Amino acid sequence: MSSGTTPPAFDPKNMPFRRLGPTGLRVPLFSLGGWLTYGGSISGDPVKEIIKTAFDAGINMFDTAEGYASGKSEIEMGRVVRELGLRRTDLVISTKIYWGPKGGPNGNGLSRKHIIEGTKESLERLGLDYVDVIFAHRPDSTVPMEEIVRAFNFVIEKGWAFYWATSEWSARDIEEAYHVAEKLNLIAPIAEQCQHHMFHRERPEKEYLPLYKKYGLGTTTWSSLAGGLLTGKYNDGIPEGSRFKSTPQFYKDIVEKKPEGLEKIRKVKELTKFAQEELQTTPATLALAWVARQPNTSTVILGATSVEQLKENLKAVELVPKLTDEVLEKIERILDNKPAPIDTYSRLALDPLGRL
Numbered sequence: 001m002s003s004g005t006t007p008p009a010f011d012p013k014n015m016p017f018r019r020l021g022p023t024g025l026r027v028p029l030f031s032l033g034g035w036l037t038y039g040g041s042i043s044g045d046p047v048k049e050i051i052k053t054a055f056d057a058g059i060n061m062f063d064t065a066e067g068y069a070s071g072k073s074e075i076e077m078g079r080v081v082r083e084l085g086l087r088r089t090d091l092v093i094s095t096k097i098y099w100g101p102k103g104g105p106n107g108n109g110l111s112r113k114h115i116i117e118g119t120k121e122s123l124e125r126l127g128l129d130y131v132d133v134i135f136a137h138r139p140d141s142t143v144p145m146e147e148i149v150r151a152f153n154f155v156i157e158k159g160w161a162f163y164w165a166t167s168e169w170s171a172r173d174i175e176e177a178y179h180v181a182e183k184l185n186l187i188a189p190i191a192e193q194c195q196h197h198m199f200h201r202e203r204p205e206k207e208y209l210p211l212y213k214k215y216g217l218g219t220t221t222w223s224s225l226a227g228g229l230l231t232g233k234y235n236d237g238i239p240e241g242s243r244f245k246s247t248p249q250f251y252k253d254i255v256e257k258k259p260e261g262l263e264k265i266r267k268v269k270e271l272t273k274f275a276q277e278e279l280q281t282t283p284a285t286l287a288l289a290w291v292a293r294q295p296n297t298s299t300v301i302l303g304a305t306s307v308e309q310l311k312e313n314l315k316a317v318e319l320v321p322k323l324t325d326e327v328l329e330k331i332e333r334i335l336d337n338k339p340a341p342i343d344t345y346s347r348l349a350l351d352p353l354g355r356l
Contacts, residue, residue: 008055010090014317015058020092020298021190022216023163025132027092029292030314031061033222033301038064039072042305048080053307055084057314061092063193063220063301065137066122067099078126088128094220095122096167096193098137110140115151119160134161135193139173145180153186165220167193171207178215188215191298196221196291198230198271198335199264206339208296218298221291230287232272235265270334279327281319288316290331293323 016029032054038047051062062081064073074095081091097118100107106114119134134155136148152164166174166189174189181188192211196204196219204219211217225231268283275286292300304310323331332338 005085007085007087007090010055010060010087011058012060013056013058016317016320018298019218020133020163020220021165021218023190025092025163027061027220027299028059029297029299029320030059030288030317031063031092031220031299031301032059032310033063033303034068034073034077035065035222035301035303036068037073037303037305039069039074039076043072043076046306047076048083049307050304050310051077051080052084053310054302054304055086057311058317059302060090061094061299063094064126065096065099065135066101066118066125067096067137071101071121071125074122074125078128082127092132093126093128094133094135094165095126095131096135096137097122098140110136110143110148110151112147112151112154115148115155119155123160130159131161133163133165133191135165135167135191136169136189137167139166139169145173145176146184149177149180149184149186149188152189153181156187163187163190165189165191165193168195171203171211174208174211174217189217191218191220193220193222193301195223196294196297197224197226198267198287198290198331199226199337201337202339204296205294206342209342212296217296219296220299220301221297222301222303224291224300225284225287229264230268230271231284232268232282235269235272267334267336271331274330274334278330279319279322281315282312284313285315285319286331288313289319289323290328292316292320293328 017026018029019025020027032051062077064077066074097115098108098110100114100118108114123129123131134152140148155161156164164187169192174192178188180186192208194204208217228234271286272283275281275283279286288300291297302310302313304313
């Protein structure tokens with residue numbers, strides 16, 4: 001920020017805020033992430049325009065990772081924060097450690113060496129003294145859990161991050177991290193960055209359920225549009241230039257017209273009709289609002305390649321309160337994929353009006 005200038009004041013507008021897991025940190029219901037975009041397919045002024053638009057709309061949380069565009073995402077997003085002159089205390093910035101851009105036998109994973117060195121290098125690329133949250137981008141079965149927890153605890157004690165969290169960890173791994181932290185009086189993870197959308201529900205809605213109840217764990221969700229499938233733009237085929245066209249290996253069940261993929265398209269068509277006729281909105285807005293409506297979602301990470309796309313996605317803020325229990329039940333009938341409850345083996349159900 002230039003000397004003598006006044007940082008733009010943050011105005012949350014109508015953006016709802018939630019606690020990040022069990023912490024006192026408040027995060028916007030919708031945040032902005034740099035996966036597959038900033039520093040890669042998009043750089044320079046467009047990144048600045050998108051982040052400014054997000055900030056002006058009440059988004060003050062920005063998520064990146066050392067592995068995004070081989071570190072260039074951190075560089076781009078850090079540059080924009082400085083050029084916009086945003087006040088650091090107004091921002092919640094998170095990054096992730098696992099896939100170091102330099103490679104080598106110790107340049108990735110979750111060894112103490114890489115967690116500490118990777119964190120310092122991320123801060124250097126971002127041009128920051130600290131991040132608010134640092135995520136373990138994946139679990140690492142080759143490293144003892146005690147080493148991982150101790151290393152993130154060290155990062156926090158050094159002031160390089162305020163909290164640590166996990167991404168795409170199993171419930172078993174997260175539980176082990178909590179046990180190690182409790183046993184050694186260390187800091188435990190506070191959130192999980194997981195894939196969560198209308199067609200990917202088992203892990204976030206069932207596997208993690210005991211963690212929500214026991215530890216107050218929150219989620220920062222990614223791919224809430226199922227890679228674009230839930231926008232409805234693939235309802236009548238695969239457009240040229242789309243992600244499905246350029247990376248068909250990730251969408252084989254759709255591209256190769258497998259029954260599972262065709263069934264998803266059928267449901268998206270039905271969701272599109274429901275969104276338009278009953279809620280006067282788009283399937284994309286509905287899909288984003290649906291994930292935000294989940295009680296254990298702390299923030300939904302948006303990925304935007306343009307200002308127009310970001311503004312369109314943010315219409316979900318207004319839709320969330322309209323997703324009543326009745327509306328949600330209609331959506332469930334279309335999806336027909338709600339995870340089965342944990343089996344109680346025919347035990348008499350507890351009184352729903354009491355403490356479950």
